[in-house]
Amino acid sequence: MAEGKGLTETHEIHKRRLGRNVGTALCLLGFCAIVFGLTVAKVREGGLLEANDHVPRASVLPITEDTQ
Template identity: 45%
Template structure:
C-alpha cells in the first residue's frame, strides 16, 4: 500500500467542515448558556403563551393585612 498525498480539494473541504463544526459548536454553547441563565431565574419564568399572569409579578404583591383584635 503506497502512501499518497491528499488532494488540495480534500484539504479545502476539511477546513470548511472544521469551520462549520466550530460555528455549530459555538451556537450550541450559546443556546446552552442562555438556557442555564433562564433556568436559574425560574421563579419569574412564564411559558411561551405570552399572557400576563399577575401571580408571578413581584411588583403586584399585595401587603398582608394584620388580623384585627
C-alpha cells in the first residue's frame, strides 16, 4: 500500500489562502459595520424618513388656509 501525504496535512498554498480569506472576511465585516453605523445614524436622526415613491409629500406641499 502506497503511503502518501495524509488528508490532515496542509499544503503551503492552503496557508496562503487562509491569510487571503481572513483579509477578505475582515474587509467584508468592516464594510458591514460602516453600512450598519450609517443606518443607525440615519434612523436616530429621524427627520425626513420619507421614501421616493413619486407621490406628493405632505412636507413639501404649500400650506393652504381654509376660507370658511
